[in-house]
Amino acid sequence: MSDQKLAVNEYLKTDSDYLRGTINEGLQTEVTGAFSEGDQQLIKFHGFYQQDDRDLRNERKAQKLEPLYSFMLRARVPGGVCTPEQWLGVDKIASELTSSNSIRLTTRQTFQYHGIPKRNLKTIIQGLDRQALDSIAACGDVNRNVMCNPNPVESKLHQQAYEWAKKLSDHLLPHTQAYAEIWLDKEKLVSTADEQPLEPVYGKTYLPRKFKMAVAVPPDNDVDVYTNDLGFVAVADGDELVGFNLTAGGGMGSTHGETDTFPRLADDFGFIRAEDTLKFAEAVMTVQRDWGNRVNRKRARLKYTIVDHGYDAFKAEVEKRVGKAFEAKREVIIGDRGDRYGWVKGIDNQWHLTLYIESGRVKDQPGKMLQTGLREIAKVHKGDFRMTSNQNMIVASVAEQDKAEIEGLARQHGLLGEVISQTRGHSIACVALPTCSLAMAEAERYFPDFISKVEALQDKHGFAEQAIVVRITGCPNGCARPFAAEIGLVGKAPGRYNLYLGASYEGTRLNKMYRENVQEAEILEVLDTLFAQYATERQKGETFGNFTVRTGVVGAVLDAAKDFHG
Template sequence: MAASNEENISKIEIIKRQSRQLRGTIKEALSDEQNKFSEDNVQVLKFHGVYQQDDRDLRAQLTKEGKDRHYSMMIRARIPGGVLSPDQYLTFDRLADEYSDYKNIRITTRQTLQLHGILKGDLKTTIKTLNEALVTTLGACGDSGRNTICCAEPGDEPFRAEMQHDVLALADRLSAKTNAYHEIWIDGEAVQLADDKSEEPLYGEVYLPRKFKVAIVPEGDNCLDVYDNDLGLVAHIESGHIRGYTVLVGGGMGRMALDQDTYPRLASPLCYVARDEAIELILDTCVAIVTIERDYGDRSNRRFARMKYLIDRRGLEWFREEVETRLGRKLEPPRPLKWHNGHDHLGWHRERDGISYLGIFIPYGRIKDTETMQLKSVLRDIVHDFRPIVRFTSQQNVILSGIANELRPAIEERLRAAGVPLPEELSNVRQNTMACVSLPTCGLALAESERALPELMPQFEQLFDELGLSNEEITIRMTGCSNGCARPYNANIAFIGRSPGKYDMFLGGSSLGTALNTRFRETVPFDQLVPTVRSVLESFVQERETGEEFGMYWRRTGLEKHRDYGTDPNPA
C-alpha cells in the first residue's frame, strides 16, 4: 500500500484500525443494558449493515421531558443484483412486523432492503434470522464494496443469466472476509487463522477510505444510473451473450452544499475487458481498481475520500497506468456506448414462453400499509400464494418474476382490491420520481423528502397536464440533504434540502442518466417549488426543438437565459 501520513488520518481511520477487523466491542455491548452503542461501535456497526438512529420527530418532546433520545437501529441487507426467493422476502416481511417500530420495509436505490426502528435488544435476533434465510448484512454499509447492483429485468436471453452470474462473482470478490460477523451475530465462535493468513486479504486493517459502489448494466438500458457509481460495467451484447464490458470509473453523487470543492461526478470510460469463460480478467480488473482506491484514496478528509476525487487529482491517464501495472498487461480502449432508455421496468412483460414478470411501482420505495393502500399485505399474500421471485430495482420498485400467464388476472385482482394501482394507471411524472428516506430517521437530513414529495405530485401532475407534458419522460428526485442518496444530480428536476422547509433546485440532467444538472435556485420554500419551476417548463414548451427533451433543452439554453425565471410564481 502507498504510505500514509499517520498524523493526518481521520478519527474514523483510527477507529477502523483499532476495531480488530470490525469487532470493536460490539459483542460485549449487545449484553449491556444501554439502549445505544458507543460512538466507536457506531462506526464499526456500519460495516455490519447497521446504522444507529433516533426518531427525530420525538426529540423535542423527549428533551422537554428530560429523557434520552429514542434510539433504534436501521438494518440494511446486502442483496447482490436485488434478487430474493419468496421465502427470503417473507422473512423480511415477518421481521418488519415483529421487530420494526415502523412495521414496514424500505427499498433502497441500491436494490436492497432496510428495516428501520429495530431496538438494540432485538438487533442480534433480526440479523441472525436474516442469515438463516441466507441473507447477509455484512458490507451493506461501511467503507468497503457496497451492494453490487445490476439491471433487474428478467428474461430468457442468455446475457441476463450471465450478468447475474457476474454480479455474484464480483460481489464475492469485493466482500469483506472478516470472521467478526459470525462471531458477533451468528455462532459466537472465534476462528483461528494461520500466521501467514490475512483475515482481510483485499482490505487489510483499515478497509477503504470511503464507500465503494459497483453497478452492471447492458448497453442501451441505463435503468440504474451506471455513471453514478465508483465502478460501472457496461455489458456489450452480441448474439444474446456478453462479449465484454466497458469499464467506467469515478462516479459519485455526494457533495457538501457549503463546500464548493465537493461535487457530483459521472464516471469516465476507462477500458474494455473481454468476458472469458471464467471472467477472471473482469474480476482482476475490478480488484485492481479497488486496490488503487485503497492505497491512494484520501484518508485524512472524508469529504474527499471517494475515488472520483482521486481520479480528478491524479488524472485518468495515471489511473489507467496504475491499473495496467497491477494487472501486468495493457488495457484495451473503452468502446463507444449508446443508450436508448433509462426508465424502470414497470408493468407486465414477457419473461419467457408462457411466463411473465410484473414491475410494480412502490411509492418512494416504502412497502407499507395505509388506509387507502394495503401494499405490504398484498405483496406478502401474492409472494406467499403465487411464489414469484422478488427483484428490486434501483429506482426503488419491485419486480415479481416467474409468473405463469394464466395467473396474471388473479394477481391484478389482488392488487386492485388492495388499492395498489398498476403502472399504466399512474402518470409518467409519478413513475419517474424518487426520494431518499430523510426525516425522521436519517441523522443527516436537513429537510423532509420521502414524506414531502407526495404532496408535490398532484401539483406536478396538474402542471404537466396543463403544459401538455404528461407523456414526457421527466425525472423528479428529492433528497433531504446534499449527500445525494436518491441520485438527484442527474435528474431533470431535483430538490435538495438545505434547511427545514427549504430546498436548492437543480435542473437539467438527463432521463438517460448521462448528464449532470445545474443549480437553478437556492433555499426555495417548499410551497414555491412547483411555481418556481413552472416558468422554465413553460419556456421549454414554447422553445424546444423537434424531439428535444427537457434536459437537452436546459443544457442548450443554459442557466443564464433562465436566471430571472421563477422569481415570481406568475412572471410576466
C-alpha cells in the first residue's frame, strides 16, 4: 500500500499542522459563507460540517447566488448525560444563534445544531465551553462520541458503565491545541515543528476513517453495540462491574452499487478486566491507525481492516500491544433496543421520565411546544437529562415530591400524553434532506407518515402491539443504523428506497436487501403481503425479522463480506 497514492484526506491531515489548516483565515473571510475545500474536511475534527439548504439550491443558482451555506455542529457528550443548567445553555444557543431554532438529538446520544451561519460558529463554540461542553472530535477521523446505556434505574451498575464511557472519551481525545486556539482564543503554547509526539495515539495523520464506540449494559442493547467499531458489553458480579466482553469491527456505511463495501456487525473478541479497558481500547485503535486502509476511504473503517487482515491476526496484534490475552467471552443476554417510555422508578427510589422525541427534533410547533417544555423542565429539575441513542430524552433522578410538577410541564407542552405504538417507539430516522449533502431521499421529514402507514398495516393484520424496528436513512452511510433494522429503508433517489428485511430484533444480525429502488406504494404492498403471512404463520414469540429469515423471504446475513450482497 505504501507505493499507492493515498486518499486526498491523508495529505490534508499531514499538511494541516495538527488540524489547524487555514480554518482561522476562513473564518475571517466574509465574501463567502463557506470554507475552502480542504478546510471543509478539517472542520469535521472540530465538530461540524458545512451544508447548504438543498430546498433553495436551484432558486439561488437562478439568482446567481452561491448556495445558502450553513453549518451543522455536533457536541461531544459522553453517554448523553448533561445537567439542566447545561441544557438551558444549549437551548439558549439554539434559539439565538441558529436559523433552524431547534436542537436535534442524535442517534449517538448527543445533540446537534443545524443552520449555523459561519459568523456564529465561534460564538456557539465559546457558548458551549461556558457550559463545560465542546464539539472536538464529534466528527472526523477520530474516536467520536462514546455511547453508553443511559438507564438510570439500576443506578450503581449503570453509573460505573457511564464512568468508563467518560474515561474512554477523555483518554482518546486528540491532544492538538488547534480547537482551543481557533475557537477559544487560547495562545499557541509551542511551535508544532517539534511536536511529533503531540498525538501519542493518533499520530500526525490521525485515523484512516471515523471510529465509533459504545458501552452496553445487558440485557439492554439500546446503543446497538454490534454496529460500532469498538464495543464494551458490561459484565457484572451482582451490581459491581468487573469487566467487559469486547467487540470490534462493526459499522453501518456502504456505497450503492459497490459490492466491496458493506455494513457489518462486530466480532466478539473475548472478556477483558475493567482495569484493562483503556489499554485494550487504545490497542484496537492503534492497530486500526497502523493497519487501516489510507488509499481508499470507502474501505478505511475498522471492519474492513479486520476482514482484510483476518480476525486471528488482528486479535493477536491487539493482545501483543496490550501485553495480555483476551479471556474467554462471558455469557450475557442481549435483549431489547428500545427505550422505557413514561415513568420508571429506580432502585434508589428516584423517578425517571422517558419522553418520546420524534426523530430527535426538539422544536416548538403548534400543539407540541417541545423546546419550550424541556426548557421549563430544566428550570426546575434537580436531577439530570439523559439523551438516548433512540433520539429520546430521559428526565432522570426526580424526587417523589417533584414528580407531579415535572409531569405537569411535560403534558402542558405536548411532551407527554400521546400514545406511541411499540413500532414507532423503536424506530428512528436520520436528518437527510434538506441539509445533509449526502442525502438521496427524505428520512426525518418522511418518517412520521411512513410509520403511520406501517402501524395501519399492523393494525389491519391484528398485531398492532408487536414492536418492529424500522429505520430510514436518506443514503447508505447508515447514520440511523438502517442495516440493523427489521425493516430498513435506505434512500436511492427522491421518493425511492432500497428495502431491507431480516435483521434480528435484538440487533445481533444484519438485514438484507429485498427490493431495490422502489417507491412507497410497492414498499407498502410488500409489507401488506408479508404482514398477512406473519400474522398467521409466526411462531410463538417470533419477531418479524426472524420470521422473514426463517421462512426464506431473505437469507440470513452471517458473514457480511459474503452474504450481504450475495
